[in-house]
Amino acid sequence: DAKTTQPPSMDCAEGRAANLPCNHSTISGNEYVYWYRQIHSQGPQYIIHGLKNNETNEMASLIITEDRKSSTLILPHATLRDTAVYYCIVRVAGRDDKIIFGKGTRLHILP
Amino acid sequence: GAVVSQHPSWVICKSGTSVKIECRSLDFQATTMFWYRQFPKQSLMLMATSNEGSKATYEQGVEKDKFLINHASLTLSTLTVTSAHPEDSSFYICSASQGARGNQPQHFGDGTRLSIL
Numbered sequence: 001d002a003k004t005t006q007p008p009s010m011d012c013a014e015g016r017a018a019n020l021p022c023n024h025s026t027i028s029g030n031e032y033v034y035w036y037r038q039i040h041s042q043g044p045q046y047i048i049h050g051l052k053n054n055e056t057n058e059m060a061s062l063i064i065t066e067d068r069k070s071s072t073l074i075l076p077h078a079t080l081r082d083t084a085v086y087y088c089i090v091r092v093a094g095r096d097d098k099i100i101f102g103k104g105t106r107l108h109i110l111p
Numbered sequence: 112g113a114v115v116s117q118h119p120s121w122v123i124c125k126s127g128t129s130v131k132i133e134c135r136s137l138d139f140q141a142t143t144m145f146w147y148r149q150f151p152k153q154s155l156m157l158m159a160t161s162n163e164g165s166k167a168t169y170e171q172g173v174e175k176d177k178f179l180i181n182h183a184s185l186t187l188s189t190l191t192v193t194s195a196h197p198e199d200s201s202f203y204i205c206s207a208s209q210g211a212r213g214n215q216p217q218h219f220g221d222g223t224r225l226s227i228l
Binding site: 034036038041042043044045046049085087098099100101102103104 | 160217224
């Protein structure tokens with residue numbers, strides 16, 4: 001079973017920041033938090049990952065709470081092309097460990 | 112960035128035929144690749160882990176004789192759906208990781224949509 005819990009759907013106005021929450025209360029010390037998204041009829045796209053520090057790249061920011069039991073993916077200026085299903089995943093880095101997908105959050109960007 | 116390519120992207124076949132799907136890592140070597148299946152409006156379901164030079168590891172409930180996996184090189188894994196039937200129609204997706212070199216993410220192909228008539 002997936003080790004994360006996400007809301008099934010969210011709406012966000014175009015141009016605003018989209019904040020997607022994820023709960024991973026059973027995360028282990030050596031497990032990373034990964035975020036992927038899947039646009040309709042495509043394969044999942046890697047977005048960002050982190051261990052305990054906040055991370056930022058050209059796509060998004062990842063905020064991880066101090067106790068690491070939850071995190072938030074932030075898309076700073078959402079566009080219509082960000083409409084997708086977003087998956088939060090925990091896995092042990094450095095191993096070819098399989099990824100088990102949960103149901104994710106379906107993000108709708110509203111014009 | 113790392114790229115994973117799948118071929119074909121779309122295939123329609125008659126019931127009873129076998130279909131082969133290729134998954135290639137284009138700019139890195141992947142000792143392990145993964146195969147997923149996705150039905151409409153559902154999440155990805157892991158089918159099997161493909162290991163270069165050894166037998167694949169199948170998830171519970173996945174028929175190994177139905178879904179043949181061959182990982183003959185560090186850049187290519189194939190999934191063959193044998194004697195396909197309409198219930199095998201689905202979106203098949205592969206992924207690959209650059210391996211145990213630190214925190215490397217898995218990268219996914221764009222999927223193969225299989226329709227069995």
